[in-house]
Amino acid sequence: LAKTDGKSTWRRYQDELHDAMMRRLEMRTALNEAVSGDQMRLRFQPIVDLPTSEVVAMEALVRWEHPVRGLLGPNEFIELSEETGSIVAIGSWVLREALRTFAGWRQTVSGSLLRYVSVNVSARQFRAPGFVDQVRRVLAETGAQPEWLLLEITESLVLHDADQVWQDLRALRAMGVRIAIDDFGTGYSSLSYLSQMPVDVLKIDKSFIDDILDNTQQLALVDTIVSLARTLDLAVVAEGIELDEHRQVLAGMGCPYGQGYLFSKPVTADQIGQWLYAHSY
Ligand code: C2E
Numbered sequence: 527l528a529k530t531d532g533k534s535t536w537r538r539y540q541d542e543l544h545d546a547m548m549r550r551l552e553m554r555t556a557l558n559e560a561v562s563g564d565q566m567r568l569r570f571q572p573i574v575d576l577p578t579s580e581v582v583a584m585e586a587l588v589r590w591e592h593p594v595r596g597l598l599g600p601n602e603f604i605e606l607s608e609e610t611g612s613i614v615a616i617g618s619w620v621l622r623e624a625l626r627t628f629a630g631w632r633q634t635v636s637g638s639l640l641r642y643v644s645v646n647v648s649a650r651q652f653r654a655p656g657f658v659d660q661v662r663r664v665l666a667e668t669g670a671q672p673e674w675l676l677l678e679i680t681e682s683l684v685l686h687d688a689d690q691v692w693q694d695l696r697a698l699r700a701m702g703v704r705i706a707i708d709d710f711g712t713g714y715s716s717l718s719y720l721s722q723m724p725v726d727v728l729k730i731d732k733s734f735i736d737d738i739l740d741n742t743q744q745l746a747l748v749d750t751i752v753s754l755a756r757t758l759d760l761a762v763v764a765e766g767i768e769l770d771e772h773r774q775v776l777a778g779m780g781c782p783y784g785q786g787y788l789f790s791k792p793v794t795a796d797q798i799g800q801w802l803y804a805h806s807y
């Protein structure tokens with residue numbers, strides 16, 4: 527009996543493994559055609575001034591409208607697209623679409639209160655040849671000013687192969703584009719190194735914010751990051767704010783900006799457009 531059980535468990539395991547492999551293979555192929563097939567979508571999440579909750583910016587977040595599986599979040603395909611290289615095409619689409627949309631909003635009365643659009647850039651996309659030129663070209667084509675663009679990169683990108691990456695970061699900043707370190711605190715950058723990094727903004731990862739109400743050590747850590755950022759003349763955005771208590775504590779320690787479900791989930795460009803219209807006078 528034990529033997530049959532073992533066998534069926536093994537079978538089931540094999541079946542599952544097979545299914546997972548097929549799904550991955552199928553995803554790889556489908557991903558390669560997702561951009562040309564017009565299946566990528568953007569959502570936008572407001573970034574607010576914490577003391578007043580006024581919206582100051584938007585983060586663009588990609589989705590994949592899979593023909594069969596429906597709307598997929600980035601956690602279901604970004605890693606794979608980095609592996610296969612399709613992230614380069616996806617990333618250029620995101621950059622163009624985000625700037626095109628943002629430039630449209632800026633032409634409206636209330637839209638002019640939005641200072642910038644934040645765009646996530648994966649390491650592989652950043653390192654692909656011609657990235658800086660591409661940014662310059664897309665800005666020109668969409669009529670967006672460099673100041674309207676904030677590029678979100680990861681700590682690990684700044685830490686590894688520093689030479690070329692730092693040179694490109696400096697070139698982007700010289701153009702007027704700003705740089706943020708996304709998910710700050712989850713990587714391994716030393717605080718002393720931070721003072722030399724060619725960046726403008728730190729986004730404190732949600733995992734730190736989650737704990738600040740009941741973990742005094744996390745609270746102290748976030749407080750330290752906020753003070754340090756102020757010393758280094760970096761702006762700070764706290765990610766994943768879900769409660770007004772989070773907002774109050776963060777505003778109290780002088781954290782200038784935040785983002786999270788408390789203010790809004792990511793929504794469509796149309797919803798933002800309607801909201802801007804309703805807030806114009
Ligand atoms: P991220 O850049 O750190 O974006 C924040 C993520 O947290 C988003 O998830 C957002 O929807 C979610 N979030 C925001 N506020 C809250 C909150 O209060 N509570 C909770 N539970 N979640 C919140 P999303 O859209 O699923 O994106 C996940 C990650 O995928 C992003 O993390 C980013 O690293 C990556 N990503 C998204 N769009 C792009 C893109 O266009 N290119 C690249 N390379 N990566 C992207």
Ligand code: MG
Nearest residue numbers: 585646678708
């Ligand atoms: Mg981000």
Ligand code: MG
Nearest residue numbers: 708709729765
């Ligand atoms: Mg983040």
Ligand code: MG
Nearest residue numbers: 709731732765
């Ligand atoms: Mg995050």
